[in-house]
Amino acid sequence: MDTNRFFSKEEKQMLIPLYRKLLQLSGDTLLPGDCRKLKAHLVACAATEALQRDVFGLNPVIKNMQTAVIVAEEIGMRRASILALMLHEVVRSGQCTAEDIHREYGEDVAGIIRGLIRVNELYSKSPTIESENFRNLLLSFAEDMRVILIMIADRVNIMRQIKDAENDEARRRAANEAAYLYAPLAHKLGLYKLKSELEDLSLKYTEHDVYYHIKDKLNATKAARDRYIAAFIAPVQKKLEEAGLKFHIKGRTKSIHSIYQKMKKQKCPFEGVYDLFAIRVILDSPLEKEKLECWQAYSIVTDMYQPNPKRLRDWLSVPKSNGYESLHITVMGPEGKWVEVQIRTERMDEIAERGLAAHWRYKGIKGESGLDEWLTSVREALESSDSDLEAMDRFKLDLYEDEVFVFTPKGDLFKLGKGATVLDFAFHIHTKLGCKCIGAKVNGRNVQLKQVLQSGDQVEIMTSNTQTPKQDWLNIVTTSKARTKIRQALKEMASRQTAFARETLERKFKNRKIEYDEAVMMRLIKRMGYKVVTEFYQAIADGALDVNDIIDRYLELQKRENDIREEVQYRSAEEYNLQPQTPEDGSVKEDVLVIDQNLKGIDFKLAKCCNPIYGDDVFGFVSVTGGIKIHRCDCPNAAELHARFGYRIVKARWAGKGEGTQYPITLRVVGHDDIGIVTNITSIISKETGITLRSIGINSNDGLFSGTLTVMVGDTGRLEALIKKLRTVKGVKQVERN
Incomplete structure (x- = not known):
């Protein structure tokens, strides 16, 4: 490796x-030969100049080593995560394959690298996290939760290193993503220390004046x-x-x-924030x-100060789902100031600060054998977000959602988002239970599906085999x-x-x-x-439309269209004539098409x-076939015909008395669904002379x-x-001619 070209003087001192x-x-978790093989891969890759600096000019080897320190020291992950971090750039550059990594280091390392490469590919496609990319991003997280933990550590490291970066636009973009995506994820995973650092650094880069005003x-x-x-x-200390x-x-x-x-x-202003400390x-x-x-x-604190x-x-x-344990109380301190007091043990404090690492330590787990249980809970937390993830805001809100804890009649404890209803709880237990749910007994009292649950409620779901999901259930549930x-259930029912x-x-x-x-x-x-x-076929399925009635209407429409074609649309020219009119003042005006039963000459x-x-x-409108189509002056297409084809417009008027000919007209009627209203409408039509009701369709x-x-x-x-x-x-509220 030509270290003189690949590393700057400062970087060589950091190595x-x-x-x-x-x-x-991580020494206690590394296998014999790991360090030697890793060094060989990095040297070979650097020699080909395949490893490139990022948009901030950061050396990839140094950056990955710094991130690996955060991953090991502040999150608690060891061999697989560190090796994957150091090697994923080598695989991404094509110097070796995931199969090579699998063979030399094991599937754990190869699996994490595959997830990291997928994430990097998504970022290369789009400089911002859009909803489609974000959906794919979360899918990659779901494969192995260590990918998301490494990403959080990587963003913390980047935010620490870019304070003097010249590319202000890239720094602002990185800062916004840190606050919008990575800080909420760190919060959800119990990494409060990293979460606070991400938020503070993001504010520093996006709101420079505000940050230093508060800091000063x-x-x-x-x-x-x-x-x-x-x-x-x-x-307090004395007591x-x-x-x-x-x-x-x-x-x-x-x-x-x-x-x-x-x-x-x-x-x-700053002076108005009273609880600056805890x-x-x-x-x-x-x-x-x-x-x-x-x-x-x-008890000692609240005896001394009013809570x-x-x-x-x-x-x-x-405890919270991410393992956080503590007692928080706000008391009235000296000078009439409210002070927040947090009471916890050394174990709880380390879990609050370091999240996953502390979980392993206090469970007596060595290496990474305890990953599965904790990462499964993380995966469930992420999967509880909407599967289609239309917008990142929605996911962000889910991450910050408070939780309620409810019990089954047998005493099993379940965690739900604040505001969850009986129906949410039923679907949380099992989809089939949710689809058949008709209500519940909460603390022995019968309640409806929309009942909001409170922490400590004991809930017994009631079901019925005749129950099916309803559209308005979407307005009841909150999760x-x-x-x-x-x-999904509604879509399947409707399809069937x-x-x-x-x-x-x-x-x-x-x-x-x-x-x-x-x-x-x-x-x-x-x-x-x-x-x-x-919707039409759904109405048949619901019984709102009768199949035999539909067929009768179909035959009637088919017959009417054939009759109109024969009797009206394709009449001979015997019924039409073009009559020139000479005005009294002798000037020549445009021809007028007079429509009359006895006129001849034009189709x-x-x-x-x-x-x-x-x-x-x-x-009249002269068609391309040479015939003329007659339109109403208030026809929806009239304006366009006059604007585009004014040269093909001819004037027309009715002549004679129009007796003996009937035309099909469709009326639209809207009103209250009262008993007998349809009967009243048809009764009026039947009493009118010269008017015949051909068909009627009602939708309630x-x-x-x-x-x-x-x-x-x-x-x-x-x-x-x-x-x-x-x-x-x-x-009847409205009657209109179509």
């Missing part, structure tokens, strides 16, 4: 200390804060010593990011006496898991029902020896008011888009109905009179 630190942290204020008030902490601690407890007390100042969030939330009482207790001595210390009962947080009796399962309804309809056509024309059926579905075909069709009838204001929903009526009418006068009468029917 040996980093190497020794890594050996110290903290420095300026440090002496006064230290004096107050000493005054608060002194009497704890008298009780014979082994402990130490320290004051912990809030992170700069937390203070800034308080300032924004409370809309106040007092932490850390007991040196044996495992079997931990809870007893924590509550003893709690705020609303601010008690007991994560001692029921992503339940929402996903309900959507519509397929069955379609088969039933087509079988009925076959039984009645009627030819099934897909085009005619599509037009019928549209005329009946269904915008989506699946025409009545346009289907607006269905003109005698009495409508109309115009939530107390309203909308219907389409097809009537045969001779002219606009009769049509307008009918519309006026229909509007007088009780419950």
Whole structure:
């Protein structure tokens, strides 16, 4: 390796200390030959210049060694994670394959490398984490949770190294991702120390002036804060010593990011944030006496200072899902100031600060044999987010969600997000249980599906074999898991029902020896008011539509279209004539097409888009075949025809009395779904002379109905009179001509 070219002078000075630190942290887990093989791979790769510096100019070997120290020292992972970190760039550059790594170091190392390479590929495709990439990113996490832990450590390292980076845009992007993705993930995994560091550094790079304003204020008030902490601690320390407890007390100042969030939330300056620090009482207790001595210390503190009962947080009796245990209480200290006191043991404190590493240490686990149980819980936490992950905000909210703890009748404990309902709990236990759920007994009392659960509730789910998931259940549940399962069940039900309804309809056509024309059926579905075909078949499945009635309407529509084609659209030229009119002043005006039963000479069709009838204001449009289509002047297509094809427009008007001819007109009726309203409508139509009801379709929903009526009418006068009468029917709100 040409170290003079690959490493700068400063980097060469960093190499040996980093190497020794890594050996110290992971030496007991490394296998014979690991170091020799690793060095050989890195030397070979560097010699080919395959290892490239990143956008900040960071040396990949140095950066990976620094990240490996964080992974080992602050998270607690050892051989597999460290080797994967050091070797994934070698595999990504093509110097060796994942199979080579598997053969030389084992599947554990190779598996982590595959996950890291997938993540790097996603980043290379897009400089920002978009929703699609984020979904794939989480899928890669789910394969091996160590990938996400290494990514958090890597981002912490990058944030530490880029304070003097010249590429300000790249630094801002890295800082935003640190606050938006990595800090919430670290919080979820119990890595509070790394989480706070990510948030503070992100604020430093994105809100430089705010960060240093708060930092300067903290420095300026440090002496006064230290004096107050000493005054608060002194009497507490004396009482704890008298009780014979082994402990130490320290004051912990809030992170700069937390203070800034308080300032924004409370809309106040720095001076308005009263709880700038917390007092932490850390007991040196044996495992079997931990809870007893924590509550003893709690009693001593609250005897001396007035507690705020609303601010008690007991994560001692029921720890958080990430392992966090502590008692938090806010008390009224000297000078009338509220002070947060955290009471925990040495074991609990290390778990809170270091997360996974402390879990292993206190469970007496050596190496990485204890990964499975903890990583399984992490995987479940991540998988509880919505499977389609439309937006990162949603996932971020899920990460910060508080939890409630509920019990089954047998005493089993389950964790759910705050605000979870009975239905959420049912789906949390099992999908089949959720689909059959009709309610529950909470603490012995019958409650509905939408009942919100509280911590400590004992819940017994009640089911029925006739119950099926409903669409409005999506408004009841709050957890992503339940929402996903309900959507999946609804989709499967709808698919089965519509397929069955379609088969039933087509079988009925076959039984009645009627030819099934897909085009005619599509037009019928549209005329009946269904915008989506699946809604039509769903209505058949639900029993809202009768198959025999549909077939009758189909035959009627088919016949009417054939009749119109024969009787109206393709009439001979005997019924039309072009009559030039000479104005009285002798000037020449445009020809007018006069439509009359006795005129001859021109082929025409009545346009289907607006269905003109005698009495409508109309115009003629010369079609490409030479015939003329007659449109209403208020036709939806009129404006476009005049604008684009003005040279093909001819004036037209009705002549004669229009007697003896009837035209199909569709009316849309909307109103309240009252008993007898359809009867009243059909009764009015039947009493009208010269008007015939051809078909009627009614769709009822939530107390309203909308219907389409097809009537045969001779002219606009009769049509307008009918519309006026229909509007007088009780419950009818709207009548419109289509």
